[in-house]
Amino acid sequence: DAKTTQPPSMDCAEGRAANLPCNHSTISGNEYVYWYRQIHSQGPQYIIHGLKNNETNEMASLIITEDRKSSTLILPHATLRDTAVYYCIVRNYGQNFVFGPGTRLSVLP
Amino acid sequence: NAGVMQNPRHLVRRRGQEARLRCSPMKGHSHVYWYRQLPEEGLKFMVYLQKENIIDESGMPKERFSAEFPKEGPSILRIQQVVRGDSAAYFCASSPSRQGSGNTIYFGEGSWLTVV
Numbered sequence: 518d519a520k521t522t523q524p525p526s527m528d529c530a531e532g533r534a535a536n537l538p539c540n541h542s543t544i545s546g547n548e549y550v551y552w553y554r555q556i557h558s559q560g561p562q563y564i565i566h567g568l569k570n571n572e573t574n575e576m577a578s579l580i581i582t583e584d585r586k587s588s589t590l591i592l593p594h595a596t597l598r599d600t601a602v603y604y605c606i607v608r609n610y611g612q613n614f615v616f617g618p619g620t621r622l623s624v625l626p
Numbered sequence: 627n628a629g630v631m632q633n634p635r636h637l638v639r640r641r642g643q644e645a646r647l648r649c650s651p652m653k654g655h656s657h658v659y660w661y662r663q664l665p666e667e668g669l670k671f672m673v674y675l676q677k678e679n680i681i682d683e684s685g686m687p688k689e690r691f692s693a694e695f696p697k698e699g700p701s702i703l704r705i706q707q708v709v710r711g712d713s714a715a716y717f718c719a720s721s722p723s724r725q726g727s728g729n730t731i732y733f734g735e736g737s738w739l740t741v742v
Binding site for chain 2: 551553555559560561562563566613614615616617618619
């Protein structure tokens, strides 16, 4: 079972920041937070992951709260091509990646 | 830097036939994972393999499904005597190793199986 809780859907205006929340209140000290997304009819695409510190790459930023019980994925300037299902995954060493239902993000023109 | 390659992308089989799905991992990756996504459902883990070894097959149906990752060549997911309920997208992912929580896995574009 997935260890995370995400809203089922969100809308975002094109050009604005998309902030996708994820709750993982039972996360343990060695577990990383990963984000993937799946655009319709494509394979899941890795976005970013982190342990404790905030992370940023060319795609997105990951903000993890100090107690690590929740995180937010930020797409700074959402485009129509960012419309996808976004998955937040918590994973420890030796565990498989378990995908929940994710958040369906719709970027609106 | 080629990604995870899956073929065929689309496969149509009649009930009772066999389906073979192939996955070539990214260069330098020796760990392969297979996932299944039924229509309008989430991704479900099926099996995890290293070269010549099945490490975890806890998500594989007990009958008709098998997987291998030979020393040479791609990983193969084999479905014997397909039924309509096998119609799904099958995704392969790979990683360089499983050591450490920080490793990520990279997915291919999937193989869409339709059973008619």
